[in-house]
Amino acid sequence: MKLKLLLSTIAFGSLCACSTLPSSGPTGGQITDTALEAQVAGAAIDIVPVNSIADVPPVAEPIGWQLPDYDPPPSDMIGPGDVLSVTVFEAGVALFGGGSSADAAGGFDPSVKAQTLPPRRVDDNGMIDIPYVGTIQVLGNTLADVQVKIREGLRTFSQDPQVSVTRQEVIGNSIIIGGEVAQPGRLVLQTNRETLSDVIALAGGYRGEAKNLTLLIERGDDLVRLRLSDVLAGTYDRVRAYPGDRVTILAEPLIFSVLGATGRVQQIPFVRERMNVIEAIAAAGGPNSNAGDPKAIFLFRYTGPDKTQPTVYHFNLMQTPTFFLAQRFALRDDDVLYFGNSQSNQPRKLIQTIGQLFSPIVTATAVANNVNN
Template identity: 25%
Template sequence: MRLWIFSGLVLAGCAGSQGYMAEENAGLGPGVPAVAVQPIDPPWLQAEQQRRAARGRQDVSALLVDQPAPYQIGQGDILTIVVWDHPELGAGAPAAQAQSAPPSAAGAGVPSAGFVVDHDGLVQFPYAGTLRLAGLTEEQARALLAERLARYLSQPVLTLRVQAYRSQRIYIDGEVKEPGLQAINDLPMTLVEALNRAGGALPSADQSRLLLERGAQRYPLNLPLLMQQGVNPARILLRHGDVLHVPSRDESKVFISGEVVAPRALTMHNGRLTLNEAMGEAGGLTPQGDGRQVFVVRRVGGEPRVFQLDARAPGALAMAEAFELEPRDVVYVAATRLANWHRNISQIFPGALSSAVGAAR
């Protein structure tokens, strides 16, 4: 009977069996679960790849927009309204300024100081009275104001545009150059535009694990996978109140330990790292490592799962390359029986084994 313990997990199995089945763990105290070990073989890998492909299909249909709608005026926006040939209607434009302006400027009217859309979405304008402009585009607001002014002015010509965009914002944080609030303006706030305004993603960003929060909904976004599936990230439109989080690659590390040359924590490459790549980055097995006992410990739904690869089996390299690790996986390579026996003897009788070898020589 052999036992392996990984962070409180106990694996028990009998020599010669193809998998190590879980057994009752009576002697190690309560709360230490025993788990079954899933062998990594071609049939299981094929089924796992199909499951991963099904999980990898991202449903971003609710986020995709082919033709973004024009910007709609909102509460807090500041508008610039100029009525041609009527500079006296400009907000805060003194008469002296209008008289001293060049003819071209006087003909178009002196630019106003701005009209603020109040919390009710209303704007007050001379002769036109109180207008509800919130929810209208610039073109619609211009037409409504011209209709009101036509009661007092003959064929009024005016210019209306948003001077300051303050009603709609998104928030972007994480591994970007300039995290913080980004105002939505007349340019559509797509996912690509949001990242660009934040200065772009840093080299430490994990672009495979972006998270978009919209109210109570959370949308995980894998940019490399979206592009592989033919989905243009520029079609993903962000809305007012959205929060975009760009995580660090350090949050999705894989840990490799045991009988490997260089035990370490490995960062995934845009969310992808195979077991073969992990073993290669760790320098491979030490002479004391047992290639038949390469384990991967993973938590699935709060429960531990353990997978075993026999690296000495035919086609083991192909299976290791096909086995994709997930964030926070633990790869562990067990020692051979001889190495374990040597270590146990050395702990019980320090120096005894070396003395015996010296005496034999």
């Protein structure tokens, strides 16, 4: 009689416990029901069963180019901070020669004398100072323009002076490149036609894998972020760097999150630049054979022009066409892949729980019987 009472109590408790045992997450039905309840409450959550190619969203377009696209300036254009070397060539009476124009016998010296002035740095206002000429504006001029200005300024002091101007240090016609590159620092643009791929190569190349890197470009007050793979061999492979740009390569791998009844609950980086849902399911280990429901796999994503519309895509892997549709469904950064919990998992968990509860009693009984024997 006591045994029957105990079994009845266990059976009754089993029916009650099925709804209270812990699980790895909601079932597919619970996901759908709660999303519909949220819609009734005013939250606009779209539920999209992926049953046909029309349910598969288009592949996301690369980020649009958002920076001013200027024509390349002359490669020898002078900018603020440049350091100029000025050499003056004179024949006859030399203004900068540092001595008499006559030789030791008192004759006239017809040789050409060259005098290199101390280096001149272009100030913030674009000016330099030349003896006997004064302050002259050089910002935005080419080296040839500056040579003409200095020569014209010296004509009243020297006999047919010739002037050569070169740059000792180049600041204005350069960019700053940093981050995940082998040689960060200031990089001079030799032709002003170097592409972004060129300047990365000139900086020694990038570190890491291109699929995990983002290119941050600052041009004046504007800023854009591009995937490095799109810059190296994609949409922006011919975009040029411009003097004054600041280029930074950042380690920002694409990731998706895996939750629910699967072998792995974690954030997983993309194995390549473009993945589909089938590849993501495989990377996550698929539905757990003891807990997961292959009919209840969901992908959570914000959609719409502003990426503010909550959307839930439902994949039923018990239907053959879904496998082909999932291969056409492109994964995106920050997607959440959820594996629904199977309802049939509850009785199994109950049996496991009962076994854990009664295992000490069975063990104690066996020990007692052995002692009595």
